Each structure stands twice: as structure tokens, then as C-alpha cells.
Amino acid sequence: xxxxxxxxxxxxxxxxxxxxNERIDGxxxxxxxxxxxxxxxxxxAEGSALARIGETQVLxxxxxxxxxxxPSDPDLGVFITNAEFLPLASSMFEPGPPDENSIEFxxxxxxxxxxxxxxxxxxxxxxxxxxxxxxxxxxxxxxxxNLFDTGYLAAMSALLNTKxxxxxxxxxxxxxxxxxxxxxxxxxxxxFVKVDRYILIDPLLSEELAADSRLTVAVSDEFVVAMxxxxxxxFKKSDVLKMVDIAFDKRKDLIKYLR
Amino acid sequence: MKKEGIExxxxGKRIDGxxxxxxxxxxxxxxxxxxxxxxxxxxxxxxNKIVAGxxxxxxxxxxxxxxxxxxxxxxxxxxxxxxSLEEHGRxxxxxxxxxxxxxxxxxxxNIVLLEHYPRTMxxxxxxxxxxxxxxRVASFTAAVAALIDAGIPMRTxxxxxxxxxxxxxxxxxLGKEEDNYGEADVPMVFTKEGDILLLQMDxxxxxxxxxxxxxxxxxxxxxxxxxELRRAVEEKYAGEIVKKLEL
Numbered sequence: 216x217x218x219x220x221x222x223x224x225x226x227x228x229x230x231x232x233x234x235x236n237e238r239i240d241g242x243x244x245x246x247x248x249x250x251x252x253x254x255x256x257x258x259x260a261e262g263s264a265l266a267r268i269g270e271t272q273v274l275x276x277x278x279x280x281x282x283x284x285x286p287s288d289p290d291l292g293v294f295i296t297n298a299e300f301l302p303l304a305s306s307m308f309e310p311g312p313p314d315e316n317s318i319e320f321x322x323x324x325x326x327x328x329x330x331x332x333x334x335x336x337x338x339x340x341x342x343x344x345x346x347x348x349x350x351x352x353x354x355x356x357x358x359x360x361n362l363f364d365t366g367y368l369a370a371m372s373a374l375l376n377t378k379x380x381x382x383x384x385x386x387x388x389x390x391x392x393x394x395x396x397x398x399x400x401x402x403x404x405x406x407f408v409k410v411d412r413y414i415l416i417d418p419l420l421s422e423e424l425a426a427d428s429r430l431t432v433a434v435s436d437e438f439v440v441a442m443x444x445x446x447x448x449x450f451k452k453s454d455v456l457k458m459v460d461i462a463f464d465k466r467k468d469l470i471k472y473l474r
Numbered sequence: 475m476k477k478e479g480i481e482x483x484x485x486g487k488r489i490d491g492x493x494x495x496x497x498x499x500x501x502x503x504x505x506x507x508x509x510x511x512x513x514x515x516x517x518x519x520x521x522n523k524i525v526a527g528x529x530x531x532x533x534x535x536x537x538x539x540x541x542x543x544x545x546x547x548x549x550x551x552x553x554x555x556x557x558s559l560e561e562h563g564r565x566x567x568x569x570x571x572x573x574x575x576x577x578x579x580x581x582x583x584n585i586v587l588l589e590h591y592p593r594t595m596x597x598x599x600x601x602x603x604x605x606x607x608x609x610r611v612a613s614f615t616a617a618v619a620a621l622i623d624a625g626i627p628m629r630t631x632x633x634x635x636x637x638x639x640x641x642x643x644x645x646x647x648l649g650k651e652e653d654n655y656g657e658a659d660v661p662m663v664f665t666k667e668g669d670i671l672l673l674q675m676d677x678x679x680x681x682x683x684x685x686x687x688x689x690x691x692x693x694x695x696x697x698x699x700x701x702e703l704r705r706a707v708e709e710k711y712a713g714e715i716v717k718k719l720e721l
Contacts, residue, residue, distance in 0.1 A: 449669030
């Protein structure tokens with residue numbers, strides 16, 4: 216109930232601003248907040264990166280394990296994405312098993328990376344019954360809206376800076392590497408919210424709470440590789456196509472943080 | 475994603491013999507299939523067999539979720555342990571079913587007139603008994619049918635469809651092999667008016683292909699899915715109304 220009252224207040228405040236062509240933090244409708252991506256922040260992980268968009272911070276860590284392949288793909292490596300909504304990141308997060316938002320976040324980041332075949336899982340085969348498993352874990356450290364794009368930046372930067380472990384006798388030799396993980400494509404995402412008739416990119420938390428609906432569009436060079444709508448509001452076809460265009464356009468900026 | 479050696483399109487036909495824009499058969503909706511639920515529906519869509527049951531509006535549990543302005547929807551999508559041709563599935567929610575329950579619920583929240591029932595809860599349970607790809611959009615459609623059967627007022631109706639890409643060709647209503655080995659899948663829910671309430675996508679598509687999916691998806695919802703929903707409602711209720719009017 217509390218959230219609902221706040222939502223209505225925030226929404227009317229936000230709409231007043233939007234009607235005057237303004238946003239809460241002074242940005243125009245189609246600008247990102249300040250972005251920062253720092254790779255290799257965790258020495259114990261095979262790959263890592265801290266991404267920040269405005270007040271939102273996500274730390275991605277990558278570890279390898281030797282695992283059994285899935286029976287349906289006995290020659291393919293395993294790629295598993297998980298998200299931790301740390302209670303220290305927001306008073307809205309509670310300790311405990313992942314809730315639907317955390318699961319959705321991890322699965323949507325996973326979807327884009329998997330669709331674009333960012334990592335070649337064929338190269339993860341070790342021997343019959345043994346493959347490498349890549350565990351990508353997304354730790355939300357500070358939540359100020361737009362987890363999805365922050366998560367994609369952190370994940371992608373971590374993958375681009377991941378060292379490939381040395382394997383001997385079917386085991387990982389920790390601390391020794393044979394080179395860098397081969398990355399086939401770079402995925403970026405742009406997240407939009409619709410508030411009344413306005414479409415905003417990179418929503419603040421308060422904009423997310425007041426929004427009718429949300430759409431994340433993940434793209435590789437020339438393809439859309441994942442989309443996910445959230446929220447109960449509707450989109451028009453023209454809205455979606457416009458957002459796809461903007462996602463391709465924003466990619467040019469976002470990719471600079473992934474060099 | 476793509477697997478070599480599996481030919482999904484041969485001589486201009488799909489692996490199950492369909493044309494590119496054909497919806498699987500049978501496609502049949504039936505209302506009122508369960509006795510205890512306040513509303514229920516059964517959907518057969520290709521080899522998908524899905525049952526949905528609705529309870530409520532009823533007391534909210536746990537109480538703190540109660541909203542003084544509107545009803546809340548609780549939605550649970552699940553697959554039976556024997557629903558897939560492969561291994562025995564695990565019972566209970568998993569990460570996939572939790573995500574799908576969320577996107578189905580959000581789409582339902584758009585059309586149900588929640589403000590008519592403040593401080594209540596509407597429960598929507600969907601079980602996929604047998605699965606053949608496209609279960610989330612078939613499940614959404616089953617849920618709408620069950621809500622209608624329960625007499626829950628809605629501002630409009632909506633239905634789901636998936637459009638995707640297999641062997642370089644855009645096709646409507648992916649079957650199981652197309653879902654598993656195709657290049658892209660776009661599950662969608664549209665209202666009668668064409669508003670998009672559920673939209674997901676995986677695989678690789680150009681902007682033009684996304685546009686095709688949205689255009690074709692709405693066309694099929696409007697011309698195939700919603701008319702069948704209407705037929706199912708009339709099948710159960712039109713007869714009764716006529717009977718009651720017999721003086």
C-alpha cells in the first residue's frame with residue numbers, strides 16, 4: 216500500500232515534469248546517466264567488472280568449474296548466469312532466495328549473451344562427460360534504477376577481460392591461464408520505460424516505480440538479440456520499433472565503455 | 475542454438491508440414507472444465523495441453539499484500555513433470571517458470587479491471603500438462619479464458635502468439651523443433667486493439683524481422699486466437715442465455 220501511494224505521488228510529479236519536457240535529474244528523454252565501467256576489479260575471479268550507471272552499481276564476477284555437460288548437449292560447455300540482489304543495495308531488497316525480479320534480471324542478461332553466442336561453448340569441451348562451466352554472477356551493489364543495462368555492461372566487460380584457465384588431467388589449474396576467453400560478439404542493451412505517452416531511456420529508480428511499462432532491447436552489431444517487456448502497461452508496435460532504433464543508436468556510445 | 479543437420483524447412487514447408495504462417499492444429503479452447511475453480515479453461519494448441527484455473531476475488535494472503543485501491547493477481551505457471559518428451563521434470567517452481575509467471579501476470583494486470591475489487595486477490599493457476607513449444611503464450615490465452623469463465627470483468631480481451639525464425643525464414647507459431655533449433659523466437663501478447671502486453675525475444679533478428687513479428691503476431695491474434703476464444707465463450711454461455719430467455 217505504501218508503495219502504491221508513493222507511486223501515485225511520484226507519477227504525478229514525474230508527469231508534470233515530462234509535460235514540460237523535463238526529467239527529474241535534468242536529462243533529456245533519450246540520454247544515459249554518467250557511465251563508468253572498470254574491468255578486473257576482483258583478482259580471485261577469472262573475469263570481473265564493476266559497471267556504474269548513475270547511482271546503480273553492478274559487479275560481475277566470472278568463475279570456471281569443471282562440470283558435467285547437459286545430457287542434451289554432451290559436447291557443449293555450460294554457461295550459467297545468476298544475480299544476487301544484495302540487501303545492502305536497496306531497502307527494497309530482502310535477504311533470502313532470489314525473487315522474481317532477480318531471476319528475471321539474470322535470465323534477461325543471460326538471454327542476450329546466449330542469443331548472440333558471445334562465448335563459443337564448443338571450446339569448453341574437455342573430455343567425455345567433462346566440460347567447462349562458466350558461472351557469471353551479477354552482484355547488485357547499489358540500486359538506483361536500470362539494472363538491466365548496468366548488468367549487461369558489467370557482464371560484457373567481465374567476459375571481455377576473462378582469462379581462460381589452464382586445464383590438466385581434466386582439472387583446472389587455479390591461477391594459471393592459457394590466454395583470454397574468446398569473445399565472438401559484444402552485446403549492449405538499452406532499457407526504456409513508458410510513462411503515459413513518454414518514452415524515457417535509462418530510467419531512474421523513481422521513474423521505474425512510476426512507469427507503466429518497461430522494455431529492454433539488447434543488440435549485437437546488426438541484430439536484436441534479446442527483448443524483455445516488464446510492467447503491466449501496453450506498448451504500440453511503433454513504440455517498440457522506435458526503441459529498437461534507439462537501442463542500435465545508443466550502442467555506438469555504450470560500446471566505448473567495453474574497449 | 476542452431477543445430478546442424480536438422481532441416482526445419484523443406485520444399486517450402488515446415489518440419490510438421492505447415493505453411494509459414496499456419497497455426498498448429500488442433501487449436502481449441504474449452505471453458506469450464508473444472509468443478510472447484512471459480513473459472514477454468516483448457517487449451518489444446520498443437521500438442522500443447524494446458525489447463526488454467528481461477529479463484530477469487532478472495533481474501534488476500536499474506537495480508538500485507540492487500541491493496542486498498544485494487545485487487546492483486548497471483549499467477550503461477552507451471553509445467554507437469556511429464557510434459558516434455560525428454561527427461562522427467564522437477565516438480566515445483568523453477569527459474570523459468572518464475573519468470574514466465576511474472577510476465578503472464580503483468581499482461582493480465584493490464585486487462586483485468588482490478589479496481590473493481592479492492593483488497594482482494596485473484597489467483598490464476600496454469601499447468602502445462604503436455605508441452606510442444608509456445609507454452610507461455612498458450613498459457614496466457616488459457617488464463618484469459620479461465621478469467622472470463624470466472625466472471626472476472628476485463629476492459630478488453632487479449633491473446634498470445636509466437637513468431638520466430640527458422641532456417642532463415644520468418645514463421646508463425648513455432649513448434650517444438652523450431653523452438654529448440656530455430657534462430658529466433660518472439661513470444662507476444664496483444665489486446666484486441668493491438669496493444670502489446672507481453673514481449674520477449676531471443677535469438678538474432680534484424681529490425682525488419684522484429685517488425686514482421688509484431689505485425690504478423692497481431693494479425694494472427696486478431697484473426698485466429700481471439701475468434702476461437704470468442705467461440706469458446708459462446709459455446710459455454712450463449713446456450714444458457716438463450717435457455718433462460720425461453721418464457
